[in-house]
Amino acid sequence: MAIESFVAELEAFREAASESLGRVADGAGLEQARIEFLGARSGRLKAIQKLLSGLVATDRPAGGRHFNEAKAAVTALLADVQERLVGGGAARPTADAIDVTLPGDPVRLGHVHPITQTIRRVQEIMARLGFESVDGPEVEDQWHNFEALAIPAEHPARDPLDNFYLAVARGADPLLLRSQTSTVQIRVMENRRPPLRIVSLGRVYRPDTADATHYPMFHQVEGLLIEPGTTMAHLKSVLRQLASSFLGGDVHVRYRPSFFPFTEPSVEFDMQWGGRWIEMGGAGMVDPAVLAAVGYDPDEVSGFAFGLGVERIAARRYGVADIRDFYRNDVRFLRQF
């Protein structure tokens, strides 16, 4: 193709564009013109661009220059028209304008239960510290729920009024709904050798009358670490990281001596939340008797354990005043989380 014909094509394109844009009266017309002349896919300029390759090599630089000029001119013209339209356009709504305040098409989203969300959050944080989540039966035998945890037969914690015993037995002892998830820790220790870092979690059962802060079924998350040379300083350091990740870096944690049959020394730990100390859970160094019960040598390995009541944390985290709301399953409640 001769360069002259190519330039003529460009001239025709500019004239047609100019004429067409002069007639444009609204945004839709402008868009139509833009697509017709400058459209990236099948605009008229695009078609002319293809002709460039038909020029002899020596003409191509000049052709390219003409092409760019024409493109810039039409683009500028388009911008002028757009300004003209917008300048007086605000007061003149176009026919197909929409009421942008109308509601969008609803998308119905489901919601994960706040208790599950809290458990997952703790699991996530603990996983980063190398703790693996483990699971175990809720119907337990007396060995795992009591004896291996250094709770002897005459201990008040085994009273029938304080547990949900079943009519079914394993050997001579009736089974029961577990009263703590430490049972899972025993099961894991019985089957594995240290080093061990696990989080056991799930439902536990204690005969409390249901009220705003108690429910006979609730959830626990318990952590256990068994490694040679583990000290109370490791326990405090892990709980510090859990607290900081969960509540923020500057949260205060304090430790009060306490008493649990399966840890010694035993502590309860509180975190400062909204200016008040909130009891978060119990912890301690795994009692040597528990280590011995699962066949570990207490002089070789040591470890720590801690437990948290999930409902208490979730209630605090979400400002839920009555934990029974967690079990009412009213979707108007659940959809807030």
Add this chain to the structure above:
Amino acid sequence: MIISTNWLAEYVSLSASADALVERLLLSGLNHESTRTIGSDTAIEIEVTSNRPDCLGHIGVAREAAVLFARPLHIPDPRLQEAAVAAAADIAVEILEPQICPFYSARVLKGVRVGPSPQWLVDRLATVGVASVNNVVDVTNYVMLECGQPLHAFDLAKIRGGRVIVRRALPGETFTAINHKTYPLTDAMGVIADAEGAVALAGVMGGAGTEIASDTTDILLESAQFAPLSVRAAARGLVLASASSYRFERVPDPAAVDWASRRAVAMIAEIAGGHVSRGVVEAGHLKVSPATILLRNGRVAEVLGIEIPAERQQAILIGLGFVAETVDGAGSRWRAPTWRRDCWREIDLVEEIARIEGYDKVPENEPIAARPVAESARERTLRRASEVLVAAGLCEAMTRSVVGAPLEVTASPWGDTPPLVCAPPLVRGADRLRRTLLPSLLEARAVNVAVGAQRPDLFETARGYLARSADSSGQASDDRPTAPSPVEEPLLVSFVIGGGFASAKGLAEAVLERLGLVAGAVSDARVVVRPVVLDLFAPGRAGEIVLERPGRAAERVGVIGEVAAAALAAAGLKDSVAAAELRLDRLEFAVDMEPARCRPSDFPAIERDVNLIVDQAVPWGDIATAIDDGGGVLLEECRLVQVWTDAERLGAGKKSFVVSLRLRSNAGTLSGEEANRTVEAVVAACGRQCGAVLRA
């Protein structure tokens, strides 16, 4: 336990404020409940853990304070001025049941003038929340709150036969306590009896017949050891907990039995007058066997991660009442105080040192080595199932694991052994461990409908509880730890939604798809749905999902259905509801989490519709299988567009499946001819396997 600060000052002189005291006690093991000002006194309520009966008396708390603030502790030494007449002249003591009462001691006071207590005593008791009764009873309460040993004063004149006997309650025996209520007793409980009958419920409460009255002149003062189990049986069995039973359940200091007796008798004589008879009448053996414990050097640092100087460790233990027997290069040997039955091992000494030194001294920036951790198959399966259901707009519910009889009447899809029953019930009327979550979810839906909540579509992931039948486990009575539990706990994911079978099935299939379990998928596992009859679902409107794997027996992994009218009515629901339940415990092992998928073809597809006429009885599943077989590798997707019947146009007993086939090749653009051949093969397979004919 409520502490009076004025009272505490009798044993330890503290310059610290009440708040500072509270803070130190709190951080060393006595949690703070409340502080109140009462007149010139301050009442501090503390929480005492069950291992510390010594702190159920002011002296025990004073000892803690003395160690914490490094102040001397002063404990009174009661001295008696005894009369010539022997206590044994008036009373004999016999223990028939040493298991209930290992040791019993009685002292006698004569010529006492019962009357109001002096004001200081009334005030002390008032601070700790105890009402004044008379000068004798008040002293017994005072001494108990001082040292933790419960006491009881009897009117000696009303003890019949001059003797007390400690025995088990007799069948049918009743007892009228000082609260003037009468209780039926059982042989798990101990009583103090005179020659004619029970005069006190051992360790729990005295009897109305022998109580100290205004005309009482002679007193028998009991100081004894009662076993925790029988005291608890009585206190709980009769709902008659007392300050005395609370302490006996925790085992008070055996050495305090005699101290408390002397202290009380001396105080009564001083306040109410009278003469103390000579000697003490005793029965049984007082078991005082404090442990001797070796504390190895370096052990404290090994447990706590901090160094505490040996002198400081020793000072703490001595302050708490431990006695150093030997100290050498290897460590030190300590005799525990009689009031610290909880201390008998090395670790107990470490804890004592740690709690007095303070856990705030232990650093919280000790690094722990990194360790890899992966999500288990079960966790991933659970999370994926939950993701699908949440994405589909369902809310996760949490319902009780234990339900009432009305919910459990429906048979479980997972076996017909009866539900396990627990005692006590979880909540009133709910004592059956559920075998399926579906009735609970129906109930939760009804709660939502009742409050007008919109679209209450709920799901739950939880366990069911199934008793293994004796023959299926084969050894249900085996008690070896390795024996299978007599209870199976399937992990269930269940949902209840508004709509029909197809809605529930679509959702169940989406969950299965997310787990990599698609019929004919890359995974070698395959799921099929077959009709099933279950009480919970409407007849003819339910299916079971069956997992088929090569080399294994097919097993049920889920059920889907429209809920039966009876079940809807039982839950109080009117509109139709569909539900499904899947067993994740059976699916988790079949799940294909990292499937090796193929690259999608770059070549264009050809769509062809076919209209197949079959007998009414032919299920879609059979046609789908035939289409799959006939279509081979070129069949990308087969979609059922429509099912219709028309006796006139199709013939009676016939139905038509309109099917849209998408054909595509990985190797190149499909020609019309190739497509035609594939469609012919599909039609032929349907004809061969299902008797289908192509509708012209």
